[in-house]
Amino acid sequence: MIFSACSREKEVAELLARGHWPEACAPELRSHIDACPACADLILVTRVFQGARADTASAANPGSPGALWWRAQLRRRNDAVERVGRPLLGAQIFALAVNLVLVGGFLVYQARHGLSWLSWLEQHPELPTLHFEELWPSALMTSGWSLTVLIPLFAALALVGGVAVYLASEKQ
C-alpha cells in the first residue's frame, strides 16, 4: 500500500471537527473531496466513528463516582501500608539471619570443643550458686573475647543492621 496522504487532510479534519461538513463546506473544497480518495475516506470514517461514539456513549451506564472514589481511597491506603511493611519485613529478615548465623556459629564452636562447661557443672554439683562467667570456654576467656562481649556486640549489630536496611528501603 502506498502512503499518499493528501495535503488538504488537515483542512478537512478541521471542517469535520467543527461540524461544518457538509453544509458549510466551500464548493472548491467539496470538489476536491469528491476527487480525493484520502479525503473521502477521512470523511466517511470520521462521520461513522462520531455517530458510533454518540450512540455508544448514550448506551453507557456509568456507576456512581462516589463508590469509585472510596474504593480508590481504600486501595491507596492499602498500598501505603504495604509500602511501609515491605522495608520492615526486610529488616526483620536481616536481623533474623544475623541471629541465626550467631546461634549456628556458637553451636559449631561448642560441637568442636565439646560441651566442657556441662562436664564442669557435673563435676561441681555442690556449688550453691552459679557464676555465669565461669561457664565460658577457657579458650574464649584467654583470648580476651568473652561471650559477654561478643553476644551484645552481635545483637547490637543485628539491630543496627536491621534499622539500616529499613531506612535504606524507606528512602528507595
Next chain:
Amino acid sequence: MLWESILPNVLAGDAPRAAEPPMDSDAFAGFYERSARSLWAYLARVSGDHALADDLMQESYLRFLCASRPELFPAEGEVAARRYLFRIATNLLRDHWRRPRAASIEETPEEFFAASDSSAQADSSAMLGPALALMRPRDRQLLWLAHAEGYSHREIAGITGLATASIRLLLFRARRKIAGLLREQAGRVPSQRREQ
C-alpha cells in the same frame, strides 16, 4: 534512635499518607460525569465486550485516582487528565489481550460486535461493528482515538506509547482499510433491511 521517629504513622495508629490523589472528590465527580461515557464507549467499541468495558472502566478510574502524578493535572487541566485516563485504559486493554486465555479478541466472532451493540439500529453503529471486528486491536484503538475522540497524532502517541511518526502511517493504513470495509457494509446493510 526512637522507633517513633522512624515509623511515626504506624505507631500513631494511622495509615501512612500516600501521594495526594490527582483531584478531590467533588472535582472527581465532575470529571467522571464528563468522561465516563466516552471512556466506556472507547472500551466497549475497541474490545467489543460490554462487560469487559465495565470492568476496565472501573479499573481505569481506580488507577487514575491512585496515580501519584499530581504535577500533571493542575498545569494542564482536564484535557491532560482525560488523556492520562485514556492512556491507562489503553494499557489495560493491551494487558487484557496479552493475557493467555481460551478465546482472544482476535478470535471473537464478528457477530459478537454487532449483537452486543444496543444501538444497532443506527446506521453508523450497524456498519461499524462488523467492520471493526475485522480490524486488528491496535488499529481499532488508533481509529477510535483519532476519529471518535478527535485526538491528534501526538496525543495518540502519548496515549498508546507509539512513535508520533508511526501513528500517521498506521492510521492512514487503518483508515483506508476500514473505509473499504464500511463501503462494503454500506452495500450490505440496505440489502439486509430489504430482506427483513
